[in-house]
Amino acid sequence: MRPGRHQRGGPVQSTQDSVKSSAKVTIADVAREAGVSKGLVSFALNDRPGVAADTRARILQVAEALGWTPSLRARSLSSKRSFALGLVIARDPEVLGSDPFFTSFIAGVETVLAPEGLALVLSVVPDEETELQTYRTLVSDGRVDGVFLSDLRIDDARIQCLADLGLPTVTLGRPDQPSPFPAVSIDDTHGIAESVRHLAGLGHRRIAHVAGSPAMLHGSRRQEAFTSAMRAAGLGDGQIVETDFSIAAGADAARRLLSQPEPPTAIVFANDPMAIAGIGVAQELGIRVPEDVSITGFDDIEFARYVYPALTTVGATPLVWGRAAAATLLGLIRTGGADDVDLPAARLIIRGSASVPAPG
Amino acid sequence: MRPGRHQRGGPVQSTQDSVKSSAKVTIADVAREAGVSKGLVSFALNDRPGVAADTRARILQVAEALGWTPSLRARSLSSKRSFALGLVIARDPEVLGSDPFFTSFIAGVETVLAPEGLALVLSVVPDEETELQTYRTLVSDGRVDGVFLSDLRIDDARIQCLADLGLPTVTLGRPDQPSPFPAVSIDDTHGIAESVRHLAGLGHRRIAHVAGSPAMLHGSRRQEAFTSAMRAAGLGDGQIVETDFSIAAGADAARRLLSQPEPPTAIVFANDPMAIAGIGVAQELGIRVPEDVSITGFDDIEFARYVYPALTTVGATPLVWGRAAAATLLGLIRTGGADDVDLPAARLIIRGSASVPAPG
DNA sequence: CTGAAAGCGCTTACAG
DNA sequence: CTGAAAGCGCTTACAG
Numbered sequence: 001m002r003p004g005r006h007q008r009g010g011p012v013q014s015t016q017d018s019v020k021s022s023a024k025v026t027i028a029d030v031a032r033e034a035g036v037s038k039g040l041v042s043f044a045l046n047d048r049p050g051v052a053a054d055t056r057a058r059i060l061q062v063a064e065a066l067g068w069t070p071s072l073r074a075r076s077l078s079s080k081r082s083f084a085l086g087l088v089i090a091r092d093p094e095v096l097g098s099d100p101f102f103t104s105f106i107a108g109v110e111t112v113l114a115p116e117g118l119a120l121v122l123s124v125v126p127d128e129e130t131e132l133q134t135y136r137t138l139v140s141d142g143r144v145d146g147v148f149l150s151d152l153r154i155d156d157a158r159i160q161c162l163a164d165l166g167l168p169t170v171t172l173g174r175p176d177q178p179s180p181f182p183a184v185s186i187d188d189t190h191g192i193a194e195s196v197r198h199l200a201g202l203g204h205r206r207i208a209h210v211a212g213s214p215a216m217l218h219g220s221r222r223q224e225a226f227t228s229a230m231r232a233a234g235l236g237d238g239q240i241v242e243t244d245f246s247i248a249a250g251a252d253a254a255r256r257l258l259s260q261p262e263p264p265t266a267i268v269f270a271n272d273p274m275a276i277a278g279i280g281v282a283q284e285l286g287i288r289v290p291e292d293v294s295i296t297g298f299d300d301i302e303f304a305r306y307v308y309p310a311l312t313t314v315g316a317t318p319l320v321w322g323r324a325a326a327a328t329l330l331g332l333i334r335t336g337g338a339d340d341v342d343l344p345a346a347r348l349i350i351r352g353s354a355s356v357p358a359p360g
Numbered sequence: 361m362r363p364g365r366h367q368r369g370g371p372v373q374s375t376q377d378s379v380k381s382s383a384k385v386t387i388a389d390v391a392r393e394a395g396v397s398k399g400l401v402s403f404a405l406n407d408r409p410g411v412a413a414d415t416r417a418r419i420l421q422v423a424e425a426l427g428w429t430p431s432l433r434a435r436s437l438s439s440k441r442s443f444a445l446g447l448v449i450a451r452d453p454e455v456l457g458s459d460p461f462f463t464s465f466i467a468g469v470e471t472v473l474a475p476e477g478l479a480l481v482l483s484v485v486p487d488e489e490t491e492l493q494t495y496r497t498l499v500s501d502g503r504v505d506g507v508f509l510s511d512l513r514i515d516d517a518r519i520q521c522l523a524d525l526g527l528p529t530v531t532l533g534r535p536d537q538p539s540p541f542p543a544v545s546i547d548d549t550h551g552i553a554e555s556v557r558h559l560a561g562l563g564h565r566r567i568a569h570v571a572g573s574p575a576m577l578h579g580s581r582r583q584e585a586f587t588s589a590m591r592a593a594g595l596g597d598g599q600i601v602e603t604d605f606s607i608a609a610g611a612d613a614a615r616r617l618l619s620q621p622e623p624p625t626a627i628v629f630a631n632d633p634m635a636i637a638g639i640g641v642a643q644e645l646g647i648r649v650p651e652d653v654s655i656t657g658f659d660d661i662e663f664a665r666y667v668y669p670a671l672t673t674v675g676a677t678p679l680v681w682g683r684a685a686a687a688t689l690l691g692l693i694r695t696g697g698a699d700d701v702d703l704p705a706a707r708l709i710i711r712g713s714a715s716v717p718a719p720g
Numbered sequence: 721c722t723g724a725a726a727g728c729g730c731t732t733a734c735a736g
Numbered sequence: 737c738t739g740a741a742a743g744c745g746c747t748t749a750c751a752g
């Protein structure tokens with residue numbers, strides 16, 4: 001079949017012309033039909049006080065009968081709202097693809113937005129400068145009524161930027177600086193500490209950590225959690241290799257750690273994709289998992305259950321996080337304030353990739 | 361630290377009041393300052409003919425000086441456009457998370473939308489009925505000027521729905537029915553055929569296929585490609601297990617195939633996540649990859665390079681696809697018509713998971 | 721080539 | 737509790 005040229009409204013014919021004609025009903029039609037003013041229809045629609053109960057009922061009934069849907073565009077212009085929330089993701093798309101966090105997070109967000117008639121505007125940008133520019137454009141275009149701020153960084157410049165823009169924001173996690181925005185957080189240090197204790201309990205002494213980026217809050221926080229858990233277990237500081245959270249960097253780190261004269265007997269990875277790459281590297285080097293080296297991850301992505309050996313990891317709940325963040329942002333926008341939310345800590349899920357170290 | 365309550369505009373103070381005051385500049389200010397009518401400013405902004413070159417230059421210069429950004433909301437209301445494109449994804453979020461297709465696709469879309477000042481509205485819905493309802497809402501709200509239709513299905517009801525709604529659409533792949541919409545496609549049958557030929561060339565005779573959902577166009581098309589390639593190689597029809605493309609189903613299928621008395625010596629998986637699960641299952645069963653069973657995938661997700669053995673697979677290019685689809689949809693919206701686009705066929709990428717079968 | 725005016729479809733004070 | 741009117745900030749025929 002050769003590529004062809006398509007015009008709008010081609011071979012497939014519309015069978016529902018009623019849809020199109022009914023799309024033209026306006027508030028004026030409803031007002032006339034109900035015998036009231038447009039203003040009153042608006043009041044009834046928006047549940048504002050000052051409309052007699054029976055009048056309101058009649059208005060809503062007429063609206064229903066006429067198939068009236070208030071024009072979002074007109075409402076936006078006059079009320080200066082956009083009925084949409086924004087999420088800007090600044091990551092290399094290649095890296096992004098291997099991290100299922102955002103798709104689950106977005107699915108969680110949608111469960112609260114959809115029933116409210118709100119939309120999600122998504123941007124994927126290559127770097128922080130573009131991200132800041134995107135926020136400015138989003139605000140000057142009036143595209144969104146608020147945004148989610150993810151992947152918090154050390155001294156995150158985006159917080160001041162969003163505060164300057166006056167854009168209602170919810171941060172995913174608590175920033176390391178004064179922030180005017182509510183934070184929806186999940187404790188991830190607990191899971192790292194649990195991982196270390198689990199491995200120490202199995203008898204491991206040389207435990208290494210493949211950390212995420214120290215410039216990112218969850219990277220540095222997990223690294224700190226690792227260090228203090230190691231000390232608490234009397235195992236010293238433990239060897240640490242920092243990465244940018246990417247699979248490639250995780251594989252490199254694993255290769256470096258396992259190629260040493262005295263390699264660790266266990267490695268705690270800061271996320272699942274790196275841990276899975278770590279399993280691959282070990283196998284490639286002829287090092288058995290978990291007999292020769294135990295491996296743990298973080299996130300519990302779906303792959304974790306299906307690689308071999310199945311990955312012992314910390315279970316994050318991005319869907320729940322998305323739901324909570326959306327509810328909080330909505331509350332902030334509607335009431336002008338919102339409380340911080342602390343989600344239940346992520347817990348260790350024990351599978352096959354960690355076991356007692358081989359003797360010797 | 362205890363959760364606290366946040367008000368808008370808290371401790372962080374705005375340092376750029378100019379931003380806020382300049383946000384109030386309207387077309388009337390520009391018109392007055394430039395000594396012309398609002399209409400003429402609008403004409404100049406939109407590059408419409410009928411404005412003297414020097415007048416246009418003066419207007420744009422004044423606009424620049426005043427820091428005027430035309431109000432998207434006002435433009436939307438009067439021009440009946442929304443300056444946004446939509447993507448609705450109907451998948452289980454868990455399954456979605458393991459498939460990096462959409463994040464890369466979206467990144468590709470963004471590269472063309474951002475420079476045009478257009479936004480992407482994203483919806484993740486649980487099922488087809490909700491998806492259809494989402495399109496209707498998108499249209500009646502005037503949220504988007506067009507949408508991308510992905511994951512094409514056999515007898516896809518969404519095409520008629522979108523045609524009825526009169527919503528400009530680009531389909532990812534060519535539907536199996538008359539469609540009024542341009543299609544942006546990538547040939548994936550070629551890659552499957554290449555996989556079969558590669559395996560046959562290595563000496564495999566018993567080759568199985570873990571197919572995707574037969575209700576989905578790319579699932580059934582890849583399956584047909586497998587069958588005809590097998591016949592062309594004189595290897596019969598080959599054993600086929602159908603799945604829903606999920607990792608879990610892929611693992612089940614692999615387990616079933618490999619637990620037979622006379623298991624296949626090679627398995628062609630319809631996507632990478634299932635193939636990776638297949639490698640895991642084989643290892644779990646003590647079956648060596650590729651010595652005892654060769655495995656190939658489809659997509660070339662990032663993980664494919666980092667599992668062990670690295671996955672021989674077919675390289676898809678979702679980023680390129682996103683770019684082409686966005687360009688096509690834009691063209692359709694602006695000119696009322698657009699040509700189909702055929703992207704270069706996905707090609708086989710040879711890595712370590714497929715080799716000559718063990719003798720015997 | 722340019723201006724004055726109506727219109728897009730709502731919301732929101734302001735009167736009564 | 738309800739109505740009449742102005743306003744949100746653009747675009748678009750219609751005149752000239």
